[in-house]
Amino acid sequence: MEVALADRQKNLERILEFAREAAGEGARLVVFPECVLTGYVLESREEAMELAEGADGPTVKVMESLCCDLGIHVVYGYLERDVDRVFNALAFVGPQGYVAGYRKIHLPHIGLDRFVDPGDRPFEVLDTDLGRLGLHICYDGAFPESCRVLALQGAELLLLPTNWPAGAEPFPLYCVNTRAWENTVNFLAADRVGVEREARFIGLSRIVDSQGKTLAEADGESETILIADLDMDAPGVKRTVRVDGSHFVDRIADRRPEHYGRLTEE
Numbered sequence: 001m002e003v004a005l006a007d008r009q010k011n012l013e014r015i016l017e018f019a020r021e022a023a024g025e026g027a028r029l030v031v032f033p034e035c036v037l038t039g040y041v042l043e044s045r046e047e048a049m050e051l052a053e054g055a056d057g058p059t060v061k062v063m064e065s066l067c068c069d070l071g072i073h074v075v076y077g078y079l080e081r082d083v084d085r086v087f088n089a090l091a092f093v094g095p096q097g098y099v100a101g102y103r104k105i106h107l108p109h110i111g112l113d114r115f116v117d118p119g120d121r122p123f124e125v126l127d128t129d130l131g132r133l134g135l136h137i138c139y140d141g142a143f144p145e146s147c148r149v150l151a152l153q154g155a156e157l158l159l160l161p162t163n164w165p166a167g168a169e170p171f172p173l174y175c176v177n178t179r180a181w182e183n184t185v186n187f188l189a190a191d192r193v194g195v196e197r198e199a200r201f202i203g204l205s206r207i208v209d210s211q212g213k214t215l216a217e218a219d220g221e222s223e224t225i226l227i228a229d230l231d232m233d234a235p236g237v238k239r240t241v242r243v244d245g246s247h248f249v250d251r252i253a254d255r256r257p258e259h260y261g262r263l264t265e266e
Contacts, residue, residue, distance in 0.1 A: 001032060001223055002194035005039035006051060012037065012059060015076060016066060022225050023070040029130055033192040034077040034104075034138050034161040035088065035112065041196040045086070045115035052081035055091065055101050063093040071095050073130060077137065077161045085117045090135050090161060092126065100126050102135035106143055110165065111199070113139070125153040131232035134185075138162035141179065141189070142171065145263065151183035151252070156210075156235040160189040164202050172204035181212030182251055185235045193221055210235045 001018060004010045015032055022030045034040065037059060038051040053059060063074055073094040080089035080103065087103040103119035123146060126133045134150030134157070141147065141160045150158055158179065164171060172189060180187035186209055193203040206217040207228040215228040241248040 001036060001192055003033070003036055003039050003192050003196070005041065005196045006047075007039075008037050008051065008059070011039075012062065015074075016062070018225060019066060019072065019074055020070065022227070023072045025225070025227055027072065027227060029073045029075070031159055031161060031188055031190045032074070032076040033190050034090075034163045035079065036076050036161070036192065037078040039196055040111040040163045040201075041199045042112040042115065043197075048079055048086050048112050048115050049081065052079035052086045054081055055089075055098070057081075060091055060093060060098050063091065064097045067093050067095050068097075073099075073128065075135070075159055075161060079112070079116070086115075087119060088113060088116050088137060090137060090159075092128075092133075092135065094128065099128065100124070100135075102137065104137040104140060106139045106146070108139045111163070123149045123153070125150055125155045131156040134158045136160055138164070141175065144179065144182070147179045147183055147185070147187075151185050151235075155183075155185055156232045157186040157188065157230060158183075160187070162189055162191045164191050164204065166200045166202055169202060169204070172202070172206060176206055177208050177212045177214060180208040180210060184210050184238045184240075184251065186210050186230045186232070191218075193223060211240075 019030045042048050075092050080087045090102040092099045105119040107113040107118050132154050134155035136146050176189050188207045191203050191205045192201045203218050203220040207215045216226040218224040238252045239250040
């Protein structure tokens with residue numbers, strides 16, 4: 001989706017339009033990019049606070065009504081205000097209402113991430129009617145530990161709403177499939193297109209299965225709805241058998257955590 005900077009109403013109308021179209025094509029889960037409600041290239045914390053709303057704010061009420069009417073689940077990015085704090089966040093909404101949120105943990109020095117507060121909650125897998133879903137945002141995906149932690153918690157599908165800027169092309173081209181493959185988990189990355197304050201975003205959204213195979217992918221410029229059917233049972237089978245009895249791998253069971261202590265050192 002191409003996002004209108006600082007125009008929440010216009011972006012919300014486009015979100016509703018795309019969600020209805022996706023639902024009409026059979027989608028049960030519709031995932032939008034990071035900060036799809038507000039845009040990303042903000043210039044101050046004050047600007048971010050002005051565009052932020054609470055997790056129970058007006059937008060989630062609209063999305064609850066939409067999901068109830070269409071019988072779908074929606075994930076969208078927004079700026080979450082919590083008293084005097086503001087987070088780059090996701091809302092997960094279903095037919096029964098608001099399900100959960102996520103606050104971006106890893107913050108690069110770019111756009112509004114220069115001004116928001118770092119996520120203060122651990123990675124969490126959500127048990128939903130669709131399966132076990134893990135949420136993270138954009139730069140989180142650059143840290144393989146993020147995906148691994150979610151996979152170890154039993155995630156069957158990892159969702160990565162993102163705003164990849166020019167220069168980040170290696171991530172959608174190589175890392176998305178790698179994260180899916182190394183964790184034996186389905187992966188969906190939803191990016192945006194367009195330009196904000198001279199910053200260009202590269203699209204290249206994709207949906208990948210738990211064997212690292214690309215099922216659907218977008219180009220770098222067009223607004224696009226990607227549709228794919230995912231096997232939510234496949235991630236539960238971590239062992240890959242290539243030759244029965246003599247050649248199999250399991251990238252979860254074969255780990256040696258006793259040798260990974262350095263990963264959690266300051």
